[in-house]
Amino acid sequence: MFSATTEYALRVMAAMAMSPDALVPTATLAAITKVPSNYLAKVLQQLASAQLVTGRRGVRGGYKLARPSQEIKLLEIIHSVGNLQRIETCPLGLASHGPSLCPLHRTMDQAAATLIQLFEGVSLKSLVDDPLIPNKPLCESGTLTKLTMRGLATG
Amino acid sequence: MFSATTEYALRVMAAMAMSPDALVPTATLAAITKVPSNYLAKVLQQLASAQLVTGRRGVRGGYKLARPSQEIKLLEIIHSVGNLQRIETCPLGLASHGPSLCPLHRTMDQAAATLIQLFEGVSLKSLVDDPLIPNKPLCESGTLTKLTMRGLATG
Numbered sequence: 001m002f003s004a005t006t007e008y009a010l011r012v013m014a015a016m017a018m019s020p021d022a023l024v025p026t027a028t029l030a031a032i033t034k035v036p037s038n039y040l041a042k043v044l045q046q047l048a049s050a051q052l053v054t055g056r057r058g059v060r061g062g063y064k065l066a067r068p069s070q071e072i073k074l075l076e077i078i079h080s081v082g083n084l085q086r087i088e089t090c091p092l093g094l095a096s097h098g099p100s101l102c103p104l105h106r107t108m109d110q111a112a113a114t115l116i117q118l119f120e121g122v123s124l125k126s127l128v129d130d131p132l133i134p135n136k137p138l139c140e141s142g143t144l145t146k147l148t149m150r151g152l153a154t155g
Numbered sequence: 156m157f158s159a160t161t162e163y164a165l166r167v168m169a170a171m172a173m174s175p176d177a178l179v180p181t182a183t184l185a186a187i188t189k190v191p192s193n194y195l196a197k198v199l200q201q202l203a204s205a206q207l208v209t210g211r212r213g214v215r216g217g218y219k220l221a222r223p224s225q226e227i228k229l230l231e232i233i234h235s236v237g238n239l240q241r242i243e244t245c246p247l248g249l250a251s252h253g254p255s256l257c258p259l260h261r262t263m264d265q266a267a268a269t270l271i272q273l274f275e276g277v278s279l280k281s282l283v284d285d286p287l288i289p290n291k292p293l294c295e296s297g298t299l300t301k302l303t304m305r306g307l308a309t310g
Contacts, residue, residue: 001156001238001239001266010259010263011247011259014259034247085156091162092166092188092189092293096290100289100290101290102288103285103290103291104282107229107273107282108157108162110273111156112156114269114270114273115266115269115270118266118269119266126258127262128258133257133258133261135255135258136257136258137258137259138247138249140249140251
């Protein structure tokens, strides 16, 4: 349903949300998210363009969230790398349809509306901070992934 | 949200549902659906592989639905050309997660489940046969696209 880029963007944002104050190297983020480094670097650039993350290049460089994770909704992350839009007018350009969609595009628009509502209602923070669900994103259960400038430590 | 291939598959199936008994040439279907002929030919091959349409090559060749449109759900069309699956196990392969998903993948699975339920509930016939909605897929309002062996006639 979603592209690999969208899945990877959500993973890496979740990874950064677990250590919101640390500047985490791309290589570390790639290891945690299990995404190839080159691919992840491009995803991080898109997230930086959307002002969701800030980064610093160089030996001590890395990325961190640009805003607190409770202020970032999953929808914003999805929009930053992909396309999840309502259908506002006939995709075939039929003049007499215009904004009055046919049953096919009404159904597809309903699907988009449902997903937008779902992802608008979930904050990044809630993904990593849900006391009811024992599993944390990207971490084996019973361990807590700690992101540091030097790499990945679990314990 | 959906690929162009998925959108085109839904369009061409709707087009065939409007003249279920006629074998419609690919060129005619391309004109109605506003999809490039070469691209549409590949989509039709995928639909034929999924046994949703049957075709005949040659001068009098074309495609038609393999089954009555009321028996074809939109979900089956989407599955034939793309990927809309529940998430059954941790996409990162984390052993301790397994089928017990983290909040990120629970949310993405919820999205998939919602769409599957939506598209499983809509038949192809309902798209072209809804008396409450004046607009028909692929047709300017007030006209009825008639598919014939010789091409496209509106009136």
